[in-house]
Amino acid sequence: MSSSGQPPPEPFRVSQLLYDTRYRSYTIQIFALAVLMLAFAWAIDNAVRNLEALGKDIDFSFIFETSAYDINQHLLDYDSTSTHGRAAVIGIINTILIAVMGCITATVIGVLAGVLRLSRNWVVARLMTVYIETVRNIPVLIWILFTVAIVNEVLPGVRSFRGEDAMTGLLFDSVFITNRGFYIPAPVFEAGSAAVGVVLLLSMAAAWYFGRWARARQAATGQILPVFWGRLAILVIPVLLAFFAAGSPISLEIPALKGFNFKGGIYMRDSLIGLWLALSVYTGAFIAEIVRAGILAISKGQTEAAYALGIRPGRTMSLVVLPQALRVIVPPLISQFLNLTKNSSLAIAVGYMDATGTLGGITLNQTGREMECILLLMAFYLAASLTISGAMNAYNRSVRLKER
């Protein structure tokens, strides 16, 4: 009666785990998982036992103890009576600062170099090739040491700005470039500057709205408004009016030589400058290659079509090619940002107090809690990297090809 039906399923046999492709992959995976877990268990057990043999326990209470050391660059209040936890936070902020500054400049350098390497101008293209090939084939640590050594050895000392034939600063004697870093004027906010700030925010909103309105108008009527100048006027004029109406509440504090060093203004240390330049130039070379690859990935037909429509080369690049190239560029760009952030941990080589320098350096050394400090440090870098890749992935989703 069931002559045309399926044959009755064969009973499961153990040998099928090895010889039947339906089950074999499970067998392999379960086996691999077991081996992996055993390896981890062994490693943890080994660590615990060895720490015990050394008489060391795992204890994070040092975070709340007084650090007793000073940190030169602290964006939050900090002194030697603060806790080790606070010192770690200061270091983390310094890491984030260098990472953000580095990512921005590396992207600018990278996009410029990547586009210029494809330039029709032979000299420009070759120059960019030389830059990219030199920079990315030398280890980043060497670049960091090199840049800081240049800052220290080539730039004038603070003492050159003192005495009879003293040097004068740049920009009306307000910016001082020395081998201890750059001293730049700092804005000083007095009463009434809040009003100026509010006006600035309002004008920014207005400028954004103006841009949208102009685009809608262009789409509807075909008329092109001078968007750039319009925006500039909306941004600058009300703010200037508010500034003078409130009685010039914002002034600049100019650094002045006092005692051993310049006082006042913003002090960008030699280590910050050197590290920032080195990381930007180094990562910029990699980003340049990514940008070049992204542009080359766009079919030549796109450019030719744009030219046929009469669009100028610059606009073709910015309106037609780059938006499409972004889809190719963004994913590898994420890993370059991650690299830059992680490479910033080389800061200790030049005395920049990042998270590795405070938590993984002095705190580790003074408390002797290697395991705890390194674990915390790894947790921080992991969290930072995951945040960056999360944000960049969100951006990637917004630029990728939208299929309707």
Next chain:
Amino acid sequence: MRLKTTLIAAAAATAFSVGAHGATLDDVKAKGFIQCGVSTGLAGFAFTDSDGNWDGFDVVFCRATAAAVFGDPNAIKFTPTTGKTRFTALASGEIDLLYRNTTWTLSRDVDLKFSFLGVNYYDGQGFMIRKDMGVSSASELDGATVCIQTGTTTELNLADFFRANNMNYEPVPIETNAEAQQKYLANACDVYTTDASGLAATRATFEDPENHVILPEIISKEPLGPLVRHGDNAWGDIVRWVLNALIIAEEKGITAANVDSMASADTKDPEIKRLLGVEGNYGEMLGLSADWAVNAIKTGGNYGEIFEKHIGENTAIGLARGLNALWTEGGILYAPPFR
């Protein structure tokens, strides 16, 4: 899951690095040499000569220890360590003994779990500055940029000193003495601070040592000495008594030149006899041969000889004995009795 994986990987990495501990003396004897941690390079104290051999004040003490254990001052390997890496190197068993201008402090002794075995140089933290800065006292250093070696007690002393005197400063943390020297000479810092002996040693290598002054203030006590891991008592005893033997040798006038004749000749002094293994079985107590102290003294002479040869007043470093003179000569160098 990824976080967990990373944590475990870290645990594993640490676990693998934790190696030999416990009976270091047995390990040392089994491998046939001592692994001694020294500075990465500090003129007079630990440096490599033109042939690549290690030499210097601390290095000779390491070698004397090797000579006491193996009868051969060259049965030793040196590991250069920075202020930051030295304790990890010792705790992990990478080195058996640390002779690296290391200050004896409570937390290092108790919390980092090391045993300090004595003091081979009594030091204190000082400041070096260019003469033409016109500074004559450390109390005039308000606002100065100060280069410090990171991971050292000097870092903490400096914070305390400036806080106590209500002054500001700009710390520039540096990894090694060589880097600090480069920064200081490039004028990237006004002041270089470290142990006064280190300052003298560093200044001696300058092209124009006469243009730099070491300020008179000594802002801390820095007893520098050898250390081993906690629990290494038998091994620690050897290191301690080699150091004491060299100090007693100076007290008793035993030098590298006369040690053999002292050992064989009919010396009256029973302490010399005990020290040189003519009388008693002190070497056996330590687990060494009877002539261990003779070998140690032969390596570089007694404490005074080592001091004069490497860092004394007739060398470029030019340090006076000061506190490091024998207790009988106005210093505080004092070894327990050898009996």
